[in-house]
Amino acid sequence: MIKNRKFSTSLFVGLCLLFQYLPIIVMVIFSFNSAKSLSNFKGFSFYWYEELFKNNELMSAVFVSVSIAIIATLVSTILGTITAIGLSKSKKIVRQIVLQLNQLPILNPEIVTAISLMLFFAAFKVDKGYMTMLFAHIAFCTPFVITNVLPKVRRLDPNLSDAAMDLGATPFQALTKVILPQIKPAIFTGALLAFTMSFDDFIISYFVTGNGVQNISIAVYNMSKRINPSINALSAIVVFVILGVLALSYIVPAIVKKKTTSKVRKRTARIVIALSCLALVIGIAVRESNKPVLRVFNWGEYVDKSVIKAFEKEYDCKVVYETFDSNESMYTKYTGGNKYDILVPSDYMIERLIKEERIQKLDWSLITNRDSLDTSIMNQPFDPNNEYWAPYFYGNVGIVYDKTKVDEADLGQGFEILRNQKYKGNIYMYDSVRDSFTVALKALGYSMNSDNDAEIQEAYQWLANQKETMAPVYGGDEIIDSMKNSEKAMAIMYSGDAAAIMAENENMDFYLPTEGTNVWFDGFVITNECQEVTLAHEFINYMISDENALLNTLEVGYLTSNKHASAIAKEEDFEGNSAYGIRTDLTGNDEVFTYQDNALKEKYAILWTKIISQ
């Protein structure tokens, strides 16, 4: 009977652990995948592990994550524990107020905490980086410690510590010898949670960091655009190391047999504290020497990193390289007090930055490689005389489709194919207000930049009807991987991503609807506050040179602005890949996004929320 119960106990806990580890196991398996996919195992290889160790950026992200998590855990555990003890003795009103305030970071959506801290640091002109990230982490970790420790403290018998003090103990002795031992499990749990929250945090870290300091989550987030299994390799190593340490700590004491006295424990505690102090010192000391510094803010996975290394060497400077995942988050960070010299925004965002006078005119005489640029795509409406931008990558938005599932004849329907009942439940839409409305407005024959109420309403009806009759899935960058794995028949896709899909799945093809679509451009601009104007121009010039543009386009898969490089890429890596190209029928129906003011943006966004939540 007892044995039986024991068995069912371990079975239940075992199942629960299996549930927790199932995705981890999958993740570890795919870290050995030879292909660049998280869902289609092609063969065993150590390739991603090699890539990982070559990737300095990821390795320093590991250092930042680990050191910040350790220090934040230590500080918040101590702070949280003494606060909990103090709170249990405070007046009810004090306790209530502190507890309510304390819950704010747990309860607020992370983005609110993130923006509030970003504003806070900006208001006090604090230079963002390692220290701001550390303080932010302590700020959101401590509440978890308090929430866990306080109930346990409140259940303590207050007479015990009184008794200790009556017997001659100082309050400090009573605290360490009587109270702390009783609440140890709660402190342990609190510390564990603090570490977890710190280690896994993305949003808050992203908005309070700067100067190129990034943790693992930020690195992961910006890499996930192109599913880089190096992250899986990294996570696998993290899991193995932790489990290894755990196994050791479980087995070793059993062998040494409880010789681990409090002395040893104290020593380990000292070592941990010493190590974290060291980490802190290194973290602060990361500030480089007096080389000129160029701060570049680019899209995630949008460059061949070796080009930047080479530039640093050639021009004897330091490039502080940060990445973003949307024009809007770039704008939020840049206007939120972070300092950059070079940005890589898209068309409509360039228009906005020009309008708001946040960027300066380029000195084209310094950009000697300009003759290699494809002039046919220059002189766009957002910057008619190319005074502000130097083009980098560009492309279209179209439909990636599975040739084995989609009848070629149906393609004649243009965007209406996305409402063809044949493909019900088999399409991916792009989970973005603007890209979805582009589809609907273009299908109806209107401009995708429409501000006409009737047209917008009609487009809303189109999308609402599509949601009802087609059950589409609205996805983000993760659908790139899903399409490589033939999950669905069709997906709205940016051309560069489509090119990547087609390079790996030969059943896929790319189609640009005849009624016109979005033509987009990403380019370099130099900010107003740029300190190294000449160096910034040299950087742009370097990036668009024949040789480096080729390296970049081969790495990224988007069509480069350098005509020589794109010609070579078209002949070699992207031969016959129709998504590596561009249709700029700008006189016809293809269009470039224009900047929308807040009122218009909001109008679209409300309708979009309506569609999604219907």
Added chain:
Amino acid sequence: MKQYKKLVIPYIGWLLLFTLLPMLMIALYAFTDGTGEGGAMMFSFTLSNFTKFFDPVFVKVLFKSFVLGVITTVICLALGYPVAYLISKCKERTQTLLILLITIPTWINMLIRTYAWISILGSNGIINNMLSAVNLPPATLLYTDFAVVLGMVYNFLPFMILPIHTALTKMDPSLNEAAMDLGATPLQTFWKVTFRLSLSGVLTGITMVFLPSISTFMIPKLLGGGQYALIGNFIEQQFIQIGDWSFGSAVSMILAVIVILMMAGVSKIEKYTGQDQEETHSDKKSKILN
């Protein structure tokens, strides 16, 4: 005991500086109709950001978030309590090991773990490949309510198990024995003694699962195929995509007030356990003694 009161002071200072002040800065936006353009705002007082929210569309979004939060919390509790209970019955060293084992997966980036679920549940995913290997029809798992709830429970379960386990450890076993001696059945003993005493842990667990789960959006977005418009997503959209910090701030304040009221209601439950009375009793005693 009075000596310890002062221990609160450092954190109060910290709270004022790093939580309250930043929050006030952002709350200011909620009451102004700043355009939010480039963070520049005009200081004209308005309540329109709050009234704007009471549109059926937004209320529905809020409601759906709460429903998802409640479902997640209930399932986490139903699964987490037995696990925590069973772990607390193990040897002390095994307990630490098991608790660590349960926490470690959460150290791996949430995005990566959720991507792994996509490749498990997808129509060409691992489960469906297994099904087709044994000639069973494929199942639609990904982009369903099931997938969303699964992902949420998966992500938040450790936050339920940990505090409950803390509350259950170091519980005086003689209490249980006394109850049994007095003729209580095992079930009665559990319900009237063990569960009551672990209630503080349950409440902490509920707080730590429910609060983040209403404002989360990555998991529902990835596993639900964007079919879920949730409040966290909505607030993020206001702040980043639209740049309307005023409305975003107002919505997050509405959310905060509702949640705080709800949690106040939940913590009333604690009073019925008699635990608080017992405590106020001893508080009084110590006051007299002092």
